[in-house]
Amino acid sequence: MSNSFLIILGIITPLFAALFSYVCRYNNNLRDSFGIIGGLITFVISLKIFHGIQNNEVFQITFFTLFDGVDFAFKVSTLGSIFSLVASSLWILASIYTIGYMRGAGEKNQTRFVIFYSIAIHAALAIAWSGNLLVLFIFYEILTFSTFPLVGHKQNAESQSAGRLYLSILVGTSLIFFLPAIFWIWLETGTLDFQDGGILINKFPAENLSFLIAMLVFGIGKAAIMPIHRWLPAAMVAPTPVSALLHAVAVVKAGVFSFLVVIIYIVGPDFLLQTKSSDWLVWLACFTIMASSIIAITKDDLKARLAYSTISQLSYIILGAALASSLAIKGASFHIITHALGKITLFFCAGAIYVTAHIKKVSDLKGMGYKLPLIFFAYTLGALSIIGVPPFIGSWSKFYLIMGSIEREFIIVAIILGISSLLNIYYLLQPVVIGFTQNSKKEIKLIKAPLTVWPPLITGLGCLVFFFYANYFLNNISGVIVN
Amino acid sequence: MFDIFLDDAPALVVVLPLLISAIIAFMPSKIWPWIISIITLLLHLFLSLHLLKEISVSGLIIYEFGNWEPPWGISFKIDGVNIGLQLLFSIFVLVSTFYSRKIFLNEIDYRDSGKAYSLWLLAVGSLNGIILTNDIFNLFVFLEISALASISLIALGAGQNRKALLAAFNYLIIGAIGATFYVIGVGFAYAMTGTLNMNDLVIQLAQYSDGQLAIFAGMSFMLIGLMVKAAIFPVHIWLPPAYSYAPSAVSTLLAALATKTILYFFVRLLYEVFIIYPSYLSLFLDFVLYPLSLLAIFVGTVIAIYQDDIKKLLAFSSIAQIGYITLAFSLKDHSGVASGFVHIFNHALIKGGLFMAVGYFAILYKDRVTLNSLKGFGYKYPITSFALLICGLSLIGLPLTNGFISKLYLFQALYTNQMYFSIALVAVSSALAVVYFWKIVEQMWFSEIKFKSEKEDAYIYLPIWIITISIIVFGLYSTPIIEFSNLSADYLISGYQN
Numbered sequence: 001m002s003n004s005f006l007i008i009l010g011i012i013t014p015l016f017a018a019l020f021s022y023v024c025r026y027n028n029n030l031r032d033s034f035g036i037i038g039g040l041i042t043f044v045i046s047l048k049i050f051h052g053i054q055n056n057e058v059f060q061i062t063f064f065t066l067f068d069g070v071d072f073a074f075k076v077s078t079l080g081s082i083f084s085l086v087a088s089s090l091w092i093l094a095s096i097y098t099i100g101y102m103r104g105a106g107e108k109n110q111t112r113f114v115i116f117y118s119i120a121i122h123a124a125l126a127i128a129w130s131g132n133l134l135v136l137f138i139f140y141e142i143l144t145f146s147t148f149p150l151v152g153h154k155q156n157a158e159s160q161s162a163g164r165l166y167l168s169i170l171v172g173t174s175l176i177f178f179l180p181a182i183f184w185i186w187l188e189t190g191t192l193d194f195q196d197g198g199i200l201i202n203k204f205p206a207e208n209l210s211f212l213i214a215m216l217v218f219g220i221g222k223a224a225i226m227p228i229h230r231w232l233p234a235a236m237v238a239p240t241p242v243s244a245l246l247h248a249v250a251v252v253k254a255g256v257f258s259f260l261v262v263i264i265y266i267v268g269p270d271f272l273l274q275t276k277s278s279d280w281l282v283w284l285a286c287f288t289i290m291a292s293s294i295i296a297i298t299k300d301d302l303k304a305r306l307a308y309s310t311i312s313q314l315s316y317i318i319l320g321a322a323l324a325s326s327l328a329i330k331g332a333s334f335h336i337i338t339h340a341l342g343k344i345t346l347f348f349c350a351g352a353i354y355v356t357a358h359i360k361k362v363s364d365l366k367g368m369g370y371k372l373p374l375i376f377f378a379y380t381l382g383a384l385s386i387i388g389v390p391p392f393i394g395s396w397s398k399f400y401l402i403m404g405s406i407e408r409e410f411i412i413v414a415i416i417l418g419i420s421s422l423l424n425i426y427y428l429l430q431p432v433v434i435g436f437t438q439n440s441k442k443e444i445k446l447i448k449a450p451l452t453v454w455p456p457l458i459t460g461l462g463c464l465v466f467f468f469y470a471n472y473f474l475n476n477i478s479g480v481i482v483n
Numbered sequence: 484m485f486d487i488f489l490d491d492a493p494a495l496v497v498v499l500p501l502l503i504s505a506i507i508a509f510m511p512s513k514i515w516p517w518i519i520s521i522i523t524l525l526l527h528l529f530l531s532l533h534l535l536k537e538i539s540v541s542g543l544i545i546y547e548f549g550n551w552e553p554p555w556g557i558s559f560k561i562d563g564v565n566i567g568l569q570l571l572f573s574i575f576v577l578v579s580t581f582y583s584r585k586i587f588l589n590e591i592d593y594r595d596s597g598k599a600y601s602l603w604l605l606a607v608g609s610l611n612g613i614i615l616t617n618d619i620f621n622l623f624v625f626l627e628i629s630a631l632a633s634i635s636l637i638a639l640g641a642g643q644n645r646k647a648l649l650a651a652f653n654y655l656i657i658g659a660i661g662a663t664f665y666v667i668g669v670g671f672a673y674a675m676t677g678t679l680n681m682n683d684l685v686i687q688l689a690q691y692s693d694g695q696l697a698i699f700a701g702m703s704f705m706l707i708g709l710m711v712k713a714a715i716f717p718v719h720i721w722l723p724p725a726y727s728y729a730p731s732a733v734s735t736l737l738a739a740l741a742t743k744t745i746l747y748f749f750v751r752l753l754y755e756v757f758i759i760y761p762s763y764l765s766l767f768l769d770f771v772l773y774p775l776s777l778l779a780i781f782v783g784t785v786i787a788i789y790q791d792d793i794k795k796l797l798a799f800s801s802i803a804q805i806g807y808i809t810l811a812f813s814l815k816d817h818s819g820v821a822s823g824f825v826h827i828f829n830h831a832l833i834k835g836g837l838f839m840a841v842g843y844f845a846i847l848y849k850d851r852v853t854l855n856s857l858k859g860f861g862y863k864y865p866i867t868s869f870a871l872l873i874c875g876l877s878l879i880g881l882p883l884t885n886g887f888i889s890k891l892y893l894f895q896a897l898y899t900n901q902m903y904f905s906i907a908l909v910a911v912s913s914a915l916a917v918v919y920f921w922k923i924v925e926q927m928w929f930s931e932i933k934f935k936s937e938k939e940d941a942y943i944y945l946p947i948w949i950i951t952i953s954i955i956v957f958g959l960y961s962t963p964i965i966e967f968s969n970l971s972a973d974y975l976i977s978g979y980q981n
Contacts, residue, residue, distance in 0.1 A: 066882070067891060067961065138882045155931055163929075167921060175879070175914040180906060183894045 003052065004061035007074050007129055010045040010084070013038050014091075014122035018115045025111040028103075035095030035114060042088035042125065049129075050081045054476055059129070066134065069191045073131035077194055077265060078476060079333055083257050084128040086340045087250055091121050093455040094245035097348055100451025101241050104355035113153060113239070117246075119146040124250040127257065133182050133192040133266060136258055137174070140222070143254055144170045150242045151235045162234040169231040170221045178219025181212060185266065194261060198268020209267070209277035216262050217281060217318065222255025224311045225318055226288040233307040240351025243303060248310060248343035253336055256317040260332060263321040272324040285319035286416045288312065293423040300361045302350045305427060306343070312420065313339045313386065319413070320401050328404025333477045334470075335397035338385065341463050342394050345382030346428070348456035349375050355449045362431050369435030371446060374453050376435050381460030383428040388421050391467045396474070492530045492537075493546035493559045493615060496569070499523060499530075500608035508601035513593040516600035517584045523604065524577045527611075531573035538566045545617070553617070554683035560617035563974040564755075567967030568614055568747055571828055575739055575835060575950075576607050582839055582946035583732035589846045590730040591639050599639060599730075606632035606736065613744045619705070620679040622748060623666050626712060630658045633737060637729040644851065650724035657711060657721040665708025671701025685756055702757055706767065709752070713745040715772075715809055716779030719802050726801070727794035731842025734794060738801055739835030743827050746805065750812045750823065754975040765815065773813040777908055779806025784912045788919045793841050793852040796919055797834065800878065803912060804830045810909075811893055814900050817969075817976045822892035824968035829877075829885040829957065836874035836950035840867050843943050854926050861927035863934035866944045868927055870951040875920040877954050880913050885957035888964065 017038030024030040049059055059076035066072055076084075098117065102110050123143035130136040144167065152163030186192055189203045204212070221228045235247050263269065263278075272278050289312045296308035313335070320332025352375045353359050357368060369376045385392035388399075398417065405413035488495065503523045507516040537544055538561060546559040561569070580603070587599055609632060612625035634655050640647030673679060675697055676687035691698055707718075714722040722742070726734045757764050783803030790796035808830070811823030844860060844867070845852045861868045877884035890913065897906050957964055 064959065066959070067888070072959075134882060141881055149929065152929055155929065160925075160929070164921075164925075168918065171917050172914040175917065176907075176910045179890075180894065180910045183891065183898070187895060187898050 003049075003057060003059045006045055006049060007059055007061050007076065010042050010049070010088075011074070011122060011126050011129065013041045013045070014118045014125065018118035018122070021111065021114045021118065028110070031111060031114060032095070032099045035098065035118065036092060038118060038121075039088060039092035039095050042121070043085075043092060046081070046084040046088045046125075049076055050085050050476075053078055053081045060131065062131070070132060070134050070186065072135060074126070074129045074135065075131035075194065076129045077261070079257065079261060079264065080128040080130075082333065082473065082476070083253060083336060084125050086253070086337055087121065087124045087128065090245060090249050090340060090344055090459070093348075093458060094241055094249075094344070097244065097351070097452055097455040098241040100449045100453075101239065101351050101355055104447060104449035104452060105239065107153070107239055109153065109155075112149060116146050116149045117241070120150070120246055120250055122146075124254050127254045130194075132194060133185065133262070136261065137178065137182055140178075140220075140254065140258060141171070141174065143251060144174070144222075147235075147242070147246055147251060150246065151238045153239055153242070154237065159237045162237045165234045166231045169228060173219050173221035173228055176219070177215040178221075181215035181219055184212065184215075192266075194265035196265065198264070198266055198271055200267050201271040204271075206271075206275045206277070209271070209275050210280065213267070213272075213278050213281060217259060217284075220255050220258050220262075222251055223259050223318055224252060224255065224314050225284060226291060226311070226315075229288070229292070229311045232311055233304055236301075236303045236307050240303070240347060240354060243307075244344050244347035244351060247307070248347050249340045252310060252314055253340055256314050256321075256332075257336060259318060260321050260329070260336075263324065264329065269324040269326070269329060278322040278324060281322035282319060282410060282413060285315040285322055286413055288315040289319070289420050290416060290423075293420055293427070297423065297427045300363055302353070302360060302362050302365075302431060303347070305362065306346050306350060309346075309386070309424070309428065310339075310343060313343065316397070316401060316417075320404060323404050323408050323410065323413075325404050325407045327400050327407050330474065330477050331397050331400025331402075331404050334400060334474060337466075337473060338394045338397045338463075341459055341466070342382045342385040342392075345378055345456045345459040345463065346386070348452065348459065349379040349382065352449065352452040352456060355452050356446050357444050359444075362434060365431050365435045366438040367435070368444075369432065371444070372435075374457060376432060378453075378456035378460035380429075380432050381463050382456070383424075383432065385460075385463035387424045387428060392463050393466045393470060394463065395467070396470045489530075489533055491546075492533050493544060493561055494548065496527055496530045496534070496573075497559075497608050497612045497615060499527060500604040500611070504601045504604035504608065507597050507604070510597035511594065513588065513596040516597045517580075517587075520580055520600045520604055521577070524573070524580055524607070527607075528573045528577055531569050534561055535566055535570055538562065546615075554678045554680035557621050558617045558680065559615040560681075561615060563970040564751060565614050565747065565971075567824070567828070567964075567971060568744070569611070570967075571831060572611060572614060572740060572744070575831060576736070578946045578949055579732065579735050579739070579835065579839070582735065582943060585940055585942050586732040586842055586846060587730065590732075591642050595639065599636070602632045602636050602639075603733075603736070605629075606636060606741075610740055610744045613748055617681050618679050619669050619672065619681060619684065619752075620666075623662065623669060626662055626665065626745075629741065630654070630662065630712075633725075633733075633741060634658070636733040636737075637725050639733070640728050640730045643730070644728055646724070647728035650721075650728040654721045654725045657718075661708045661711025661718070663708070664704050664711065668701045668704030668706075668708060671697055671704065675701065681752075681756055685759060688756070688759055699760075699763055702760075702763065703767075705752065706749070709745060709749045713742050713749055714802065714805060716775050716782060716802055716806060719779070719783075719805075722802065723795050723798035726798040726838075727792060731838070731845050735835055735838040735842060738797070738838045739831045742801070742805060743831050746808055746812075746827060750820065751975065753812070754820065768813040768815055772809055776806045776810035776813060777905060779803060780810065780908060780912045784915045784919075788915060788922075790919070791853050791855075793854065793857070793923065794838070794845075796923075797837055797841065800916065800919065801830075801834055803916075804834065804878075807889070807893060807909070810905065811896055814896055814902075816896070816900065817972045818892070818896035818899050820975055821965075821968045821972035822889070822896040824971045825892050825964055826889040828964045828968065829889045829954075832950055832954050832957070833874055833877045833886055836870065836947060836954060837878065839943075839947045839950065840871040840874065843867050843940075843947065854922055857923060857926040858930040859927070859932040859934045861924075863937055864939055865936050866939050867947060870944070870947045871927075872924065873951050874954060875923065877958065879916045879920060883955065883958045885954050885961065885964070887958060888961040892965075892968075 877886035
């Protein structure tokens, strides 16, 4: 199979999954199975591409020219191959989980849900493999629009207003900041292609670079840096599979991925290090990390707490990109994997608790640890990974980020990262502590939903196992940065 | 024998619809006026294509009526500036006439069919005259014919809603004031130079090289008159009610083409004639047109957000979009004028498609289309709804649609002129466009009401989809539009004078 064909196949497989789900909409089991099949196919393709990239193969396809110097083209970068691997592998588990959750919770409109879920994955894969900034932008918008029906799924007043907020912030920022920034880059350089080392150096006026970085980081609203973070907690009204796969993996990771790609392949880390145009962003990222951790502590709703934790974790990646040293970027890139694995575990568990016991609040979890031991076990694994305790995979990315900040002599940043880990311990492990220490007098009727239990266990154990195979990815990521 | 016709093609594209219009006016049938109109417009398209062929060879056609040599006789001029617009005009009119039949049958008494198509062709012929004429007084004549035809067409909407009469009356009065301003300006120009021919005017005006108060007064009168007619903010108030209460087919024609043709003449007057007074021109562009365009963009978009009536919403969005076009024209350089023309083409398609789709909904709903009435339409009428969605995304300016191409070139033009404030405003306004458009989408697909899909009329959705597909095609392959626009800008900016 030729390499370009592989890209096309990978991108259209989710679309076909959506189509087949629609065709088989009257047979629930058949309809839902296409998510799993599609996940398996895209996973195999992503794996093939990942290995190909390691062996210096080129995965590239150009369709047609959109305007001067900008083609509708896909070209897989190292970072893109990693992102697609994460998204497609977790799509398999999320599809299994979706079946358990949606049926357990008795949600309506399941067909529409499955279809838009697949389209969102399609957009995420296309973002991962996009060949230039405009193609990335196109699928960035498709991702926003395709997740809107998922956020507003319940169609009540609350989810409708949440959906509006979600859309207006994401589309608004992308049209006001991101697209003009893309035009600006194009006008200055005449191209938007991703190239190792960036395209801006010697072409873009260095004194305006800080401004461009600001337009990009605020324009890519999916990266959820403060003050453009309000959409993420609002989006938590969506059913949990959406929060798990999309708002812990596909959507927000597409955001930070886009920003990383811009820093690595458009601006170029060297150019950033020379001009120090992103140093202000280091502090904004630190502020976001701390502020959202503190807000997370105050949230009693488990999903809202996880949402703020996500905001804080995303800023780790932005921080790494802003530091722009090779270690920091390595850490930031690896954090895409580690946080995805950890956070999807936590969301899976939150959803499983909701489906089986109808509990949403942390304070209501009293004594639940004994009733739902497997879920709490998985939750603990995920939480420990995000906190960054060895031997969990999350410890690697934190390690590299701290090393990166020391390399750039931002000692305070290293300290802030440490404090943030302490805060993580508090707000992520508090549910576990409550679950096992306090006893509840209330009798709670449990609903069995086994399909929601196995996926978090797998991802949770993955957090543990992959700690020992981290080199497999880390070696690959070293190829991301050309110094 | 055919050559005789082809030699007179520039005159025929205008005269033919006008002639046929007189013939079909009192035809009692409900189908024949439409068939004859379609045949006429097919011929019209053929003639336009012939003109394109001629232009690509010679680059310029001056057609003298009755062989009276200009500046004494009336003449038409076809060159790179207007050939693109002529072609777009021809094609769009044909498509919208095809679309109009079922719409007219639903919205007006079928016995009025002959009169309606008579007025329709009258509007088509006179609007085409505006595109081709090379004579400032002749333009006034066409302006008046097109205004009267449009007003009568708008008034036909009274069968649906009596407010159409008020809207038509408004347009009549305000349009007449605009036309009066224009003709006063023409009077000044004629008094000073003794000529009405545009090419000759340039030569004659050269004798007043420093300019004269009377000339400037005349120029100002002409420009203000045209601004009223082109609905440039703040003299746009006639437009929203006129577009929204007219029969749906009429709104389509007017929204897509009427203001565009006048805008074209406006820019031609500015850059072909008034360019000989650069100080006056830059005064007008920098301190009148530029700020007004920014206001139009902002105010039009914000008012559109608060509209409940969909046709009014689209009309206010048109005010903002006209603002984009005039903003581009106020830039005084090649990139600006070219991007203005790009948006004239693209916006004609986008707004035409949107009005077509909404017009069909009005018929299906049998009442005025408000946000509320659209509930569940996405499921009920999927084919038309999907076309509306694509046109709307193009209006916002998302990539892969022609609206994006417009935005790209507008940004480029603004950037080369270092107008960063305008860039920010355009970006914000395009984000605000999401707000009003998404209100429609939300009602259509995400309301609690569900319908089974119903059969849609192929005679209506086919033309809608032709426009929609052209929107996508020109989004992916924008070269033709860019070429025509660059050609127009080449002719205008190089100070091309015959």
